Amino acid sequence: MFTNAFKSILFFSPALVCTITFAQVDKNNDKNGNSKVVTDSIKLDTIIPVKEKIEFIVDRESDDERHDLKKRTSYFLRNSRVTYGDMSIYADYIELNWNTGDVYAEGKRDSIGQITEQTKFVQGNQEFFQDAFKVNFKTKVGIAYNVRMTEGEGVIIADKVKRVNDSVMYLHRADYTTDTYFKDGKTKDPDFVLRASPGKLLDNGDQKVLITGPINMRIYDIPTPLVAPFSYIPLGSKRSAGILMPRPGERSDLGFFVEGIGFYLPVGEYFDIKMTGDIYTKGSWGLRTESTYKKNYKFSGRFAANFEKRISGIKGLTTGNNAYNKNDLFGVSWSHQQDPKSNPYTQFNANVNFSSSKYYQNSISTQYIENNQVYTNNINSSITLNKKFRDSPFSATLSMGHSQLLTQPTSQIISDSNNNITLTAPRLNVNMTRIYPFAPKAGAKKGLIQNLGLDYTLQAANEIRTNDTDIFTKKMWDEQSRLGASHRVNLSTAVTLANYFPLSLTSTYNETWSDQKILRTYNPINQRTIDTRIKGFSAYRTFNINASISTNIYGTFINSNKNAKIQGIRHVISPNIGFSYNPNFQDPSWGYYSKYQKDNTSLVVPLGQDKEDVWYNQFEQALYGTSIPQLTNSLNFGVLTNLELKVKDDSDPKGYKKVKIFESLRFSSSYNFSAESFKLSPISMSGTTTFMDRKVNVQFGGQFNPYKLEFEPGKNAGKYIDELVMPRLTNFQIGTGYSFDNSTFGGKKFEPKNYKKRGEIRDENFYFDDENYAHFAIPWSLNASLNYTYNKGTLREANHTGSIMLNGSVQPSPFWNINVSTNYDFVDNKITMLNLGLERDLRSFRMSFNWVPMGRYKYYGFMIALKSSMLSDLKYNDRSRTRF
Template sequence: MKYKVKYKIIVIIFLLIWDFTKSQSQDSIAGNNPSKAILDTVATDTIPQRNGFLDVIESTSDEQYQNAKERFTLLLRNAVVTYTDLKIEADYIKMMWDSGNIYAIGKKDSTGKIVEPSIFTQNGKKVEYNSFVYNVKTKKGKAFNVRTEESMGGDQGVVVAEIVRQYSDSVSGMKNVAYTTDEYFISKKDSVADYHLQTRVAKLIQGETRRVVTGPIVMKIYNVTTPLVLPFSYLPLGTDRSTGLLMPSFGERESVGFYIEGAGIYLPLGDYMDLSLTGDIYTKGSYGLHAVSQYKKRYKFLGNFRLDWEKRVTGIKGLPSYSTGKIYRVYWSHSQDTKANPNFRFAANVNFSSSKYYRNSINNLNSLNGDILTNTTSSSISLNKTWPGTPFSASMTLRHSQQMNASRDQANPVTLNLPQFTLNMNRIYPFAPRTGTKKGLFQNLNFSYNFNLSNTIYTNDEDFFSKKMFDNMKNGAEHVININTGTTIFNYFPLNFSAGYREVWSLKSLRRYYDNAQNKVIDEEVNGFNTFRVFNISTNTQTTLYGQLNFGTNEDNKLIKAIRHVITPSVGFSFTPDFSKDFWGYYSNYIDKEGNEIMYSRFSNGIYGGPSRGLSQSLNFSLDNNLELKVRSRNDSTSVKKIKIFDYLNINASYNFASDSMKLSPISMRGATRILDNKMTLNYGATINPYRMIVNNANPNGLLVNQIGGFTISNYNFNTSYSIGNSTFGERKMDFDRRGRVRQDVYYFDKNDYAQFLMPWNVNFGITHNVSRTGAGKTRKSTSLNLNGTISPTPYWRISANTNFDLQTGKVSYTTINFNRDLRSFNINFSMVPFGQYKTWNFFVGIKANFLSDALKYEERNFNTNLSDF
């Protein structure tokens, strides 16, 4: 039977006159007090008691005894004591009325071993002990064999200490302390942690920021001491950030010598930002510096910044193989939370580097992740503004694009937009009714407007930020107005009309002439405001036709039940004037060295190009097709299923009535078909030339003549991809009753005690085939096969690989292989590029815990030395 007593002031008076015989019975129990060895280790009352010890205390237990003579209360079995924000749970609790000491011991077995710890909870923090004594007046105490869960660096872990002394409400000392993030030890599935950090002494400081200061720390793996020792540590608890040293990796490579990489320091900068500063040093003279920062403010923004600067020295000075060079990279990413301001957004994605960065970085893991094949990089910084309740929006963007890895004697092109401004007006219907559907051409009439202003620089990495770079600056503005309307005729034919107007402003125009002295054509830029205006009109209509041919009913035994064909024809007409006419004044002429008059556009060097040349009166037509079969199901003779011959097959062409010859354009076709129960898709396309081509000695490359009838395929292509895995050939079930324990719980065991495991695997392959033909009958082909897959031969092993094979040349291009082993709290990873120009490997052992991932690791690398010089 459980007793529950709430002690008030009146209860204290009652206890003073408690039956003497009952107190004598409790004297015998107190004489066997197992906590007597630690009674004298806690200081007596040194802080004046305000309202008395027992005025706000509650307790429950299976048995409860009071001793008025010696003034203590004894609680036995399932004992619980609550005092202010403090809660104690134990098998044995003794409370001293006058001194304020509380003694607690966990449950013991017949041999005296603690089998259930006592639990101390304060401010929501739970701590397990074998035994402890605590003084509620002085806030001091002492505990033995302590275990509590703590969050360090955002990772959940367990702290175990042999002895803990609480000196005050905010300071505790610990002796023989161990910390681990082993999830099996945390969940008590295993009594031995796979690793732990151990220190002889530590101090826990409470407050707004809970933190631990320790003496020397040594790392142990399965209780085996390792050489990894830190002289001290300072760790904030319950946070995802802590100041500390970043441990380096070591190794040796032929091209740069012995090295230390990644040594540095981690610094939290306020509440929203951090900074990592690391360096690399190599015995042959190379070195690198790296700065990485992350920042985040909840519901506002987040981002990260990285700066890499390296000096690479390869070879031995004085020998032909010796080379030096400096490379750098700046990366910045910023995104704004949509909740911060939905009508104004700022975003950035900057990736700017020297042209040889991805290829020649000293710390070159780019080979393993494929970045070494990077050919272009781009950056953008944008501001976007919308005005609620209006159709208007605006954006301001800074852009950068750069080609990488040009040949040694060429510069890498760089394009900059500084800036690009855009003002948009979404489509509006000025004559549409406020409610109901729009009817007729007038109500469906709509307008949209777009204004672009751009300042563009075309340069290269050698001229970057030089005067020559700014001399190549081009700028201009563009207005675009689109007008659309439509209606439906005869209930089946939607008819659309559209017109477009485009006006371009430029501060420069082109003057072209032939210079006899230099014997070449000269392009000269003429300063001054210039503008041109172009427009076009078009109309189109389409409909959908359905056709079905039935071969029987669902009840008969025929395999094919029906064929269904859906055709969507579309016909349109567009008109664009010839803006090269003298009437418009957009084109000029010059005389070449042969005396021929050559026409050119005065706006052809502008960033928006020049007006089109030639009259266009084109009839555009397309035909979209969908064909499918309805067949008898193999599994159920009474049911049917649909099989698509092709998901779509589109045919497009145009006929220009205003053209002098070859009015019919090449016919393009593209389509897609799904096979193997819709698990594999074939995409295909082709271009057909409708005109005849003559190939002779005078025209070895072929000459098209204005005569329809050739209909030769000038190019075609197809690609497909398919994925197979362990579920492709039917699922396997684990019909076994017994499973393993601890790390073996992922296995089932059969009656012969063999482990059974559903080994997951997956293989993806893709084929791309392109063929193009010239007029002389020459054919260029390219066929590539890409393979990638993963397999887990055991639950904690994962092997993955990726390769690309050129079927035309029979060569393997880029291949990567990765091996990963999960060791509970550790990961082992081995990655390699086994052959080719970028042959390399990397071996890494690291702890999973985020705040220890940089400090506790081993990494070794080997890189191919045959990289291009700077």
């Protein structure tokens, strides 16, 4: 019955079209209502035709041409071209009727009548290829057969195309593909097509749209179950609104899901919005909003806001892996970049990343596992406005900042009480670059006075330290905020003594402003101190004087034996010595320190000494400069050394190469004459060196304490006493890394020129030898890094941490890529992270597989999708997380 009804519709559709067509001729009636439509009974030669004006000159060329003056028709044969206005036709045969403006073109045929070379129709910057077509130059209406049109990223192939005007074309049995090999003409068979019939192509300038009826994806001309009742495919460069396809799947902790369902909406020329949602059968859901904007030569940016309701576990259970949890998670990000060329004196940039503290670890979206963001320990934000003042040494920066510590949860129970959030809003920095007020306007500066330089820095901010519970509450504004400013003025000058000893003199003045001081009292009941914040403006000022002198001592050794392996040694020692002076700003006369009385009732003390005065810094909770220096008469000293060898090397054009034992090795310390005890500071050490022809860089550093350490029985931590002994290593760090690839070990380089034959189409990356064996370079890379930390301090046993990070990839064939990343803790002898990935280039498709087989975030994900950005929603995802 359905078949008969469908046949009836097809049978009567021409009559329906004719009825609609003739129903529209009412506009041709005269004033009396009489029809002006000419009937068949009127002879055609009795009507005087209106002569149409020729708008353009017809230009043509061909190998041969013939003209029929009686029919007013021209015939152009072989390698023919006809141009009229912005339209050009290239074909083997072209027939042009000068009366009607009809043009018929046909491609080149072989001996059996098959088309071997298609015609080409060009209008503006558009090209159309077809076997044959007919078009009218005047009305621009035409019809074509076996048409091929390149539109944006893809190609449209249609059995029959009817051109109504410049902006509308009807298509019969149309295929659309984004296969780049087919688009570039490397193959005649696309690997996939979207086949539809009928179709309509709308062209509104920069906006092109293909609208079709039922459409089916065919892979290598095999139909697939992917069928849609209609399609709307934007082809132009202009953005188009549309529905975003969802991704179904299943997760053991959250149930079956549909992710990413939503819509895309362009708003104006510079702005768009994408809104998506995630739904899970166990109750979890999420909403995501993303917007991008861009104005050329001005600015660009992206904003995203996510909210999730995460529900996991079994309702009623409070403990165990299946304990019921219900949490609200959110994340906000914003990035804004101003084009530096838009304004060289004013710059505004933003990079905001703010979220709930467990957002990345507990998000219902698996994207954070794929890109390893689940291991994020902290996030930061900044919004800055920089201003440079023309012809002035001053510059200013107004900014807002955010820093958030993301603690790694140890169980499914989520706790935010220990998280630390720091907000700085606003922060003002003003800088004055160094000026030389006594320097001559021309010529070099001489002497201490002419080299006297002055620079100034102002820092002012409002800082808030809070957590997820107190953020944006009254407690945050009243109790957790600090306001302060810091002024810093530096004076410096320098001169060289006896041509070998550079002398520098510096002095620094600091002034700190604060909105609070503290009043500290002692509670004898619980034997604890109580700090009371005293709001109000307060300030303190400090200054210091420094002097330093240095020189370089060179030592060289040249081997007289020209055949010796070590031709020479070069050693550079750069000692430096200096002096620093600070007044005793902890003295009560300056007014920066105050005192409270503490009870000594727990100690056996003489009568009348049961009270003790304890001095404290009133500004120790101020925003800037909380440490107020005491009296310092310090002698600072250190040495920087560099050692390198000149080694004979016959492979080097120079006959030798330089090998650096130490790029740098520095030791430094100081001695404070005014200190009552521990006058000598710990000795700091740092250095860098290289291996493998300076390809491997090693950085290391540590600290040595020269004082005796005593331990009490049964305690793991000791106490230093003021007695100098052999320096003891208290901490040490070392780090290095290297990147390996095909050229690391000097293997035979792959040379394509050694092969006479090369593959075609998908095998163009293969080269074949005389025995027809394929050869390929097989590129690979491995990035390795090592970090080790030794920290002993005052402990009996040192703490060690050490890890090796490996990231590698290899291409066993041109279209396969294998990725591996892992982190091995060689102190605890365990693998802390392992991620395996496979990628396959499937011509128009891409396939990937990611697997995390161990750890808290066990996971696998499989995806196959079209490469084309226009058809990126046509993909298949299979994701699973075995345990959260």
